[in-house]
Amino acid sequence: MNAQFKKGVLELIVLESVRQRDMYGYELVEEVSKVVDVNEGTIYPLLKRLTNEHYFETYLRESTEGPPRKYYHLTAAGVLYRDSLEEEWNELTEKVGSFLKESQHG
Amino acid sequence: MDKKTFIRELKQALSVLQEEELDDIVSEYEQHIDMKQASGLTEEEAIADFGSLNKLAADILEAYHVRADYAAAREGQESSLGEHRRRKVFAKTKEICARFGNLLGAGMRKMCGWVKNSWHGTKRFLAGSIRWMSGLLPDKTGEKCREATEGISQAGEKADGRKRRGRTAGNQEKGGLQTGMFERTGKLMGRIILFCCEMSLWMIGILWNGICIVGVLCCSLFGGCCLFGLGILAVLLLQGYPLAGVTLACLGVAISSFSAAWLGMTLLWRRKNPEETEKPVSGNDKPSRPLMGSGQNDEFGQNKEDGYGKMEARQHA
Incomplete structure (x- = not known):
């Protein structure tokens, strides 16, 4: 898949994943990897940025194995942002889809 | 990896x-x-x-x-960055110092000139007032001097006649002596006043020189201490202590104390030079101050000659 496509949609996938349930970094990377094949290293900076922009909250929770894990939780602002992103995505796919269909038939 | x-x-x-x-x-x-x-x-x-x-x-x-390239550039330059900064600080400090030095130098030159002028002014004033004071009497002395020299030359010719007339002219001589006594005491008073004035002037000169020397020594000593402190502060500054302000202040104090010392030096040095050049000029018409001792003798000698010559002149008359 085109890297630019992936990069653009990655944010929406991460937001949606965290909206379903709070996750820690590695878990989230695995979740996202199921949807799009992405360099795992690039997800952490994205999480960081979304946290800095207050779309995520983080908290630590003890784990049975290894050190405590940092969990990500979607904030109200994050929910709004996710919704706006979804809208944009739908609009884009709709427009691009219809454009492609038109050019195919025309 | x-x-x-x-x-x-x-x-x-x-x-x-x-x-x-x-x-x-x-x-x-x-x-x-x-x-x-x-x-x-x-x-x-x-x-x-x-x-x-x-x-x-x-x-x-x-x-x-x-920006990633900033971070990369920073990483690359990290080692040279400190040096660069230090150099920048050095250059800036140098520039500031140069500017400060120029300003200080100009100020000091002006002040030096002013002090010099005022000193020479007071000296001239004092010398003038003394000349005026002594001029009241030596004016007559000058005339008498001329009279005396004339008298001597004439007396030389009539030396034999004078011996013979010595006793007969006794009464005339007495009257001459009384007026001579008055004039002599007046002259003596004048000499004493002149001497006192010259002595006080001399003392003031010595005192001034002493003050200058002590000031110069103190200033240079203080400047040396400041320079030493400055060195320590500079080393600490380079080690990263926030002492830029204190270092600059120390530098300023060191420069100003050295400048003050230099001012004192120039006052001492420049005061001596003009006197050396003035001596031959002033020595021709009047005995100048540094030759006071010998001048006094000359004047006393002249005085004696003067009185003697006057008496002779009277005798001759």
Whole structure:
């Protein structure tokens, strides 16, 4: 898949994943990897940025194995942002889809 | 690449970040590698999944709104940056010092000139007043001098006649002596006043010289101490202590104390030179102050001759 496509949609996938349930970094990377094949290293900076922009909250929770894990939780602002992103995505796919269909038939 | 190397290199690449943030993001990667290992992958495989470290670091920095090339450039220049900064500070300090020095130099030159002028002015005034004071009597002395010299020349011719007339002219001589006594005491008073004035002037000169020398010594000593302090402060400043202000202040004090010492030196030095050049000029018409002792003798000698000559002149008349 085109890297630019992936990069653009990655944010929406991460937001949606965290909206379903709070996750820690590695878990989230695995979740996202199921949807799009992405360099795992690039997800952490994205999480960081979304946290800095207050779309995520983080908290630590003890784990049975290894050190405590940092969990990500979607904030109200994050929910709004996710919704706006979804809208944009739908609009884009709709427009691009219809454009492609038109050019195919025309 | 093993985990330790990866973490170390990642930390280095992200060194522009705050330590807290750096530790936070790096711990995520550490944990990620650990979990990958737990799921059966090796360290190397887990790290290889991240791709290029530089690309990764750039992505992370982008999330922090930091330009990756800035971080890279900073990393490259890190060693030379400190030196560059130091050089910049040096250049700036030099410039400031030069400007300050020029300003101070101009000020000092002006002040030096002013002090010199005022000193010469007071000297001239004092000398003038003394000349005026002594001029009241020596004016007559000058005339008498001429009379005396004339008298001597005439007396030389009529030496024999004078011996013979010596006794007969006794009465005339008595009257002459009385007026001569008055004039002589007046002249003596004048001489004493002149002598006192000259002595006081001389004392003032010595005192002034002493003050100048002591001032110069104190200033240069203080300046040396300041320079020493400045050296210590400069070393501390280069070691990273926030002492720029104190160092500058110390530099300023050192420069000003040296300048003050230099001012004193020029006052001492320039005061001596004009006197040396003035001596032959003033020595022709009147005995100048430094020749006071010998001048006094001359004058006393003249005085005696003068009185004698006058008497002779009277005799002759």
